[in-house]
Amino acid sequence: MALLERIRGPRDLDGLSGTELGALAEEIRGFLVSAVARTGGHLGPNLGVVELTLALHRVFDSPCDTLLWDVGHQCYVHKILTGRQDGFAGLRGEGGLSGYPSRRESGHDVLENSHASAALSWADGLARAYEVRQVSDRAVVAVVGDGALTGGMAWEALNNIAGAQRPVVVVLNDNGRAYDPTVGGLGRHLAALRRDPGDGGVFSALGMDYLGPADGHDIAALETALRDARARNRPVVVHCVTRKGAGYAPSEKDPVDRHHAIGPFDPGTGTAPAGPPSWTSVFSDEMIKVGNEREDVVAITAAMQGPTGLAPFAEQYPGRCFDVGIAEQHAAAAAAGLAYGGLHPVVAVYATFLNRCFDQVLMDVALHGAGVTFVLDRAGLTGDDGPSHNGMWDLSLLQAVPGLRVAAPRDAAQLRTQLREAIEVADAPTVVRFPKGAVGPDIEAIERHGPVDVLSRGCREDVLVVGIGPLAGPAVAAGARLAEMGIGATVADPRWIQPVPDALVALARAHRAVVVAADCGRAGGPGTLLAQALQDAGSDVPVTGLGIPQQFLEPAKRARLLTALGLTADTIAEASRRTVEKGLSE
Numbered sequence: 001m002a003l004l005e006r007i008r009g010p011r012d013l014d015g016l017s018g019t020e021l022g023a024l025a026e027e028i029r030g031f032l033v034s035a036v037a038r039t040g041g042h043l044g045p046n047l048g049v050v051e052l053t054l055a056l057h058r059v060f061d062s063p064c065d066t067l068l069w070d071v072g073h074q075c076y077v078h079k080i081l082t083g084r085q086d087g088f089a090g091l092r093g094e095g096g097l098s099g100y101p102s103r104r105e106s107g108h109d110v111l112e113n114s115h116a117s118a119a120l121s122w123a124d125g126l127a128r129a130y131e132v133r134q135v136s137d138r139a140v141v142a143v144v145g146d147g148a149l150t151g152g153m154a155w156e157a158l159n160n161i162a163g164a165q166r167p168v169v170v171v172l173n174d175n176g177r178a179y180d181p182t183v184g185g186l187g188r189h190l191a192a193l194r195r196d197p198g199d200g201g202v203f204s205a206l207g208m209d210y211l212g213p214a215d216g217h218d219i220a221a222l223e224t225a226l227r228d229a230r231a232r233n234r235p236v237v238v239h240c241v242t243r244k245g246a247g248y249a250p251s252e253k254d255p256v257d258r259h260h261a262i263g264p265f266d267p268g269t270g271t272a273p274a275g276p277p278s279w280t281s282v283f284s285d286e287m288i289k290v291g292n293e294r295e296d297v298v299a300i301t302a303a304m305q306g307p308t309g310l311a312p313f314a315e316q317y318p319g320r321c322f323d324v325g326i327a328e329q330h331a332a333a334a335a336a337g338l339a340y341g342g343l344h345p346v347v348a349v350y351a352t353f354l355n356r357c358f359d360q361v362l363m364d365v366a367l368h369g370a371g372v373t374f375v376l377d378r379a380g381l382t383g384d385d386g387p388s389h390n391g392m393w394d395l396s397l398l399q400a401v402p403g404l405r406v407a408a409p410r411d412a413a414q415l416r417t418q419l420r421e422a423i424e425v426a427d428a429p430t431v432v433r434f435p436k437g438a439v440g441p442d443i444e445a446i447e448r449h450g451p452v453d454v455l456s457r458g459c460r461e462d463v464l465v466v467g468i469g470p471l472a473g474p475a476v477a478a479g480a481r482l483a484e485m486g487i488g489a490t491v492a493d494p495r496w497i498q499p500v501p502d503a504l505v506a507l508a509r510a511h512r513a514v515v516v517a518a519d520c521g522r523a524g525g526p527g528t529l530l531a532q533a534l535q536d537a538g539s540d541v542p543v544t545g546l547g548i549p550q551q552f553l554e555p556a557k558r559a560r561l562l563t564a565l566g567l568t569a570d571t572i573a574e575a576s577r578r579t580v581e582k583g584l585s586e
Contacts, residue, residue: 150325351391460488
């Protein structure tokens with residue numbers, strides 16, 4: 001019987017010998033490669049923490065002791081050891097196992113947010129709660145990567161943890177990388193500690209005990225360090241040196257990100273099939289062209305050159321692409337400084353991570369009229385990665401920013417054009433947002449009024465159907481379905497959705513009703529903005545806004561979520577029909 005089949009909970013590890021633990025580690029690696037090859041997921045980070053996770057569960061008694069994972073994509077081994085092996089067949093799928101810690105799955109999971117650098121703050125808060133409640137028999141353990149320590153929030157937490165001297169065990173999983181190699185002074189400092197730990201460097205200077213560096217693939221050494229840390233009853237950093245992708249040659253040799261995140265792949269070779277052109281690849285290609293034409297254009301990434309498409313730009317123009325680590329707040333504020341210095345920065349981040357630097361967008365960029373372009377990849381529904389990664393909050397936040405201009409390209413041609421239009425703006429921030437996945441065919445306009453493209457016209461002006469960004473295609477199809485019902489529909493793409501174009505308001509006023517379909521949160525979305533603009537213009541044309549309800553959505557494929565939320569051609573057509581009929585009956 002395979003060892004892994006005998007592990008249904010952490011305490012099943014207790015009686016295993018060192019030899020058995022080593023064999024179990026290899027079985028887990030084989031399981032991970034096989035499972036992720038079928039579904040896709042975060043492979044490299046989990047291969048790198050096999051021995052570390054085994055040691056953690058041998059030393060600490062989860063869930064009585066709390067293990068906080070930062071970032072949660074390294075929790076697959078933790079899930080295996082806490083009785084969820086059978087769920088990996090549905091990893092990151094609808095109704096299946098989440099790719100991150102999930103409270104609905106297990107009491108062993110606490111911190112669900114998969115944004116980096118937050119676990120240490122949770123650990124400080126939990127330790128404070130235990131102190132107030134006089135709980136002394138439950139350990140608080142935060143597993144944090146060296147990449148996550150490039151985020152400022154982590155240092156705010158370390159400052160408090162060290163100052164209070166409460167018992168918190170910080171397990172530093174140091175593999176020298178986030179997606180990309182860890183940058184800046186911290187990366188150099190950790191490299192120096194790996195060579196010569198001395199007195200523990202910055203951690204000891206803060207007032208924390210420092211243990212290590214320990215070989216992150218030596219279970220016995222890890223257990224010794226972790227038991228020592230637990231016994232000290234004060235803040236301790238356990239420095240563990242691991243290899244991302246360890247034990248699977250294709251991951252260890254992957255030059256981009258050690259298979260940080262990969263789609264379904266061939267487990268024999270580690271290669272994934274090539275897919276159609278993506279939105280990210282179109283942006284990547286156009287940025288190189290823009291960079292060749294304008295020497296003042298620079299790029300900023302928050303530890304994600306590859307995933308945001310900036311890696312080719314960085315290779316072509318190495319002195320004009322800046323990786324600031326997992327520090328979106330710094331990226332936005334530094335961009336304001338770059339703009340003041342005579343450059344035009346393009347800040348490329350996932351839409352979900354823009355949430356982290358809203359204050360800087362508002363107070364450092366917009367307040368100062370800085371010409372900064374934010375490019376938001378993975379905007380709207382991303383699906384597989386679940387609630388923390390759906391890029392659905394950006395427009396709800398950004399509608400409050402004075403002077404900000406937002407573009408939502410509908411296809412590859414518009415992405416190229418609107419990126420250039422955004423970069424031409426020198427006195428205000430601009431945003432270009434696009435979704436995850438393959439880009440569809442270009443959609444030609446039949447008319448243009450100001451920035452607004454009319455994509456089709458019906459026999460009458462019964463309803464204006466506004467398709468935002470990638471929903472322009474379903475809006476055109478909805479217009480054709482409405483024509484079959486005898487309803488005259490004009491289909492428009494405003495291209496620039498904030499501020500609301502005057503031409504779109506004029507077009508809306510010429511119709512009996514308006515339906516706006518957008519791949520974003522309904523609160524503060526394009527439908528809300530157009531309704532307000534019509535009201536300000538003295539018009540009572542009814543507006544129906546279709547979008548994403550302000551709720552956390554469980555993992556599912558993007559297409560499945562679009563259907564469930566009524567953002568397909570059929571549902572847009574039906575909503576338009578109801579809106580028109582309601583208007584005629586009033």
